[in-house]
Amino acid sequence: MLRRALLGLVALVPLALARPVLAAEAPSEIKIGHLHAGSGPYASISMPVYLGLKLWVDQTNASGGAFVKAFNKKIPLKLISYDDQSSTATAATLYNQLITQDKVDLLVADSGSVLTSVAVPIAREHKQFLFDPTGTGATFFQNNPYIALLADPVSTIWPKYIADFLKDDGVKAGIKKVALLYSTNDFTGTQATALRGFLKTPDSGLEIVYDQGVPTNTSSYTVLINNIAAADPDAVIALGYTGNDIAFLRNLQDSGNKFRFLFAIYPGIETDELVKNVGPQGLDGVFTYVTSAAIAYKPEVGPTEAEFRKMFEKANAGSGVAYGFNAIAGYTTALVLQETLAHADSLSQADLRKAVFGLSGKLKTLDGTFELDEHGAQIGEITPLGQVHPEGKGVKITVVYPHDLATGKPVFGKP
């Protein structure tokens, strides 16, 4: 690396002079820079995004490349994706590497808010537009023209339907006391704050009797569950990442405690992973977000969810990475990249941004409608509330709220 650095001293000067002359000619490849977490707490939400993106790159190159409007021809893609091992420090260096050394044309952030957060100031500093698959931290979008969130809605609106459902159907069913347990990170912490706001309206009829943040690396919930049970809530809302949900649901099953309403994020997002680790019985009756993995949106671009699932599982058999919403998020991101290249007037970051925002409201993929607010936050589809029911060796998820989308009636646990 140091040798490369020293060589750079010599090599960069003529290169920098040569660049503008070549700019009008079509490049031999379009470089897409990306990071993934091969290990650590974010691996389970990051690897599926990476493999979804990679699947698209492979497919596109097999057909001769992506159509690039700026040069009016198909150009092959090159995916440069480094492993940040879930470390923000490593990720920061690698984002810099992608921008300054690899000089990527399109920069795609890692999955999740934490690993995206370090990319935001770096991309902004280098005036590089950041394609953000699932980093939903609300602060990313505050007067920052260099970002767009592509596949997840911004975290502040995720839990809206949980609150609405509890205030509506919940109160009617006799639910009064709510316990809130969340992991302290940008993704779930923001949702907890939003949820608190939604629930604490004066006439909601609901009362928060337990409110506790725990570190994201918490792996044993036995005592916390006991503490929650001691507060005697009717509804328990557990906001955590995949690993948290697995540990929480397993410990809950082992403890023998039951609650009338139980919500967890990932049964509806990484369904296969949860079924594999918790078992269908452990997920029985759990309320969760329903993503495009469980709702069949009608895509106008790209495959349907069912088709994509088949492709993904075929391409990644034996990788140990389960299919789930993050795989869809990765592929949705890829489709946005594809459409951006097909619409941008040039590969300048400003034109890329213009093209991405131009797609807003018009692009319909397997992830539903792609729509950005003026800050670049995703507002296309609000995730409905669903409920898990065991079905054979797997599970089925029914949408229970909002009522106009409902595919089943909510079932509350016995008091």
Added chain:
Amino acid sequence: MRRTVGRRGTGDLLIALVVTAIMAALPFGYSNELLLFNFVTFLALSQGLNVLYGFTGYLPFGYVGFFGAGAYGFALTVMHLNWPPLAAMAAAGVAALILAAILTPLLRLSGAYFAIASLAAAQSVYEIVANPALEDVTKGPYGVSLSGVFAPMFSYQVGVAVLLFSLVVVVWLRNSRFGLALQAIREDTVSAAMAGVSVVRGRTIAWLLSALIAGLVGGVYAWHISVFYPDTAFNIQFSIFATVFVLFGGATTLIGPILGVVILYGVYNTIGITVPQYFQLIYGVLIVALVLFLPNGLVSLATRRGIRVP
């Protein structure tokens, strides 16, 4: 005798200045300055660890605690008091010094116990800083954003200044009576004490100096990256890397740790990025082989033959 020491000192100082000059100049030719900055960070951090381990024999596994204290000392004064970055750098150093003063009793423990107790101390500081209960003060686990003072080039050069400071401290220790006294304590506590060397005072000074360097490095690191989480600032990897760099090159010397950083961190950035597991494997094998076959580091290949290594 004095003259040779003086001449050696000048030579050592020259090396320090050359290393500093190279690191100061590199970003003008190589644009991933964050990568270069990481080199600066580890060069300074491993010299700071060298001050303690190389000259007193105490191996602080929890060295990152001072680094983190510095990072948060910097961040808190910027966030809450709106201090300018250079004043906040002073706060970073002071934060690490305060922590070191609190932890001075750890010096009563011998080798292995000290190493592990210092790690536990660093973890404790992390648990406090990252606690959601302190969100109003430290931002807890949600991390710190210092976009207001973000200044990559300026902070890089301040980092180089911190590096120079750490190198000069090591040059001084290698060429002063105080440094020799410290080494005498390390070799034989009892005889050194009988020879009139103040064991407690000497160790405490090395401990504080070492903490000060880590605190300054932590402060400038916080400034340079501007967005970070408690588990970034207290990442045990900083201790581990610094320790391995020092051991690999050879403690108690000036160029040992430099060699360690340039070679190993260089390898890390070529292999480690693409296949971190293989890098970890190589690291592990290197450490085991080093302890078994070359416990005094690379430089001992030369010192064994009677060649003086700066």
Added chain:
Amino acid sequence: MLTHALFGGLLFGLYFTLVGLGLNLIFGVMRIVNLAHGDFLMLGAFAAYWLFTLFGLHPLVAAVAVLVVFVLVGLPIYYLIVPRLLVSRDSEMLSIILFFGLSQIIEALASIFFGTTERSIPGRVLGTGPVRILGQSVPSAWAFGAAVSAVAVILVYLYLYRTRLGTLTRAVMVSRDEALATGIDVHRVSAIAFGIGIALAGIAGVFEPFMLGSVTPAIGGDITIAAFAVIVVGTLGNPLGTVLGGIVYGVSLLLMQTYLSSWANLLPNLLLIGVLLIRPEGLLGRQVRRA
């Protein structure tokens, strides 16, 4: 809530006795710090995972298999590195670094061969739902972990105090030099103790997915620290003191989690520093301070 925390802490602490037991045996016999302890535990957890996934083996059967295999693996590891280490100038200090390197090797190999995703064994293998003991309802895995730990402690006791090799082992623990002078084959005794120490880590690992949720190659480091806290609180170098350490650790951890849950992770670290500074010699005394 208080009685639950106390009783749960007792069971949880008994499991942590098992987690620390092997580390303490190795430290007691060889005066080396096995920083790879948690990684051997991790390998035990993966062994249990694979034995269950591929052959449906019950964890108790897996524990026996792990015991045998780990003892056999421990012997060559001992002869490869420890004798060379013990003749060096500051073997206790260098052992920390060397075994840290070993820990990196194990973690890297585990990442390469097993991948880094979280693995867990369905909880129903050890019985679903809680069990009731003395009017307290606790997860059945905790009862299992505590019971296995109790058996392991008793077996280690019988080995040390009721067998010829055990007496020789204790002789080495008292004084390695005197043992050598008396004509004890110190390396044989130590190698077996090393094998047993690692096997104990492995057995603790078999129950790790049930006690702590899941296993990844990266869990080793934190577990080593917890194990170290346990044995320092008990008594360094006295394997049976680990029982006391484990119980103190478990009960105080559960009390913290119950009443001050966000500060619970601070506990093992504070226990470790506190005991080292205030009562470094534990119960059976050994000089650990200098100056």
Added chain:
Amino acid sequence: MTGDLLTASGIEAGYGKVQVLWGAGVAVNERESVVLLGPNGAGKTTFLKVLLGLMPAWRGAVRFAGDDITRMRTDHRVRRGLAYMSEIGVFTGLSIEENLRIGGQFVERATLRARTEELYGIFPALAERKSALAGALSGGQRKMLGIAKALAAGPRLLVMDEPSAGLSPLFVSQVIEVLGRFRESGLALLIAEQNVAFLDLADRVFTLEAGRVGFEGTVEALHADDALHRAYFGLEGS
């Protein structure tokens, strides 16, 4: 010279780069009792450690009962009948009973039991407190246990490092008296000492000075040599 039980000759050894022994040697015959006399720092302990294989010999050879044992492991030497009692001599953290069992680790169970009973007969103070920790014994009793532990192995030659260390004169004469009884029964002894009281036990004497053998001969010959007499017995007076 050579002895028909133990012969060490031309031994050189040391620690790191520091050489301590410069061609030291000793010879012991069956049923013979030899005292190795020398001041502090002469290299007595180092020499005994080389005899037992606790330290490697850089040069020279050690023969025991007709075999070259220079490179043999300590436990194998002990098995062959070469027992060693170090200055510490016992395992303080173990009971009297356990100390004896460890001493007789290579001995068949029934033989060991019989031998232990015999030793308890000779050392009644130990028999009274079989399960007491060795660390709880007085200095004199500890030495007795050390001797009993070494004898539990049923050795042909007992090598002892400063049995008088840390003992009051009263206990020293007790130790000498006990050792005298074993000498009578045919046990060969090699005792490294600076206390000349042990010369009462000696058939022959070697002196070790700065890592080399100085004098070698009978006790009478030692007394006859004025300079040596003054060097060692003068010490006693001062």
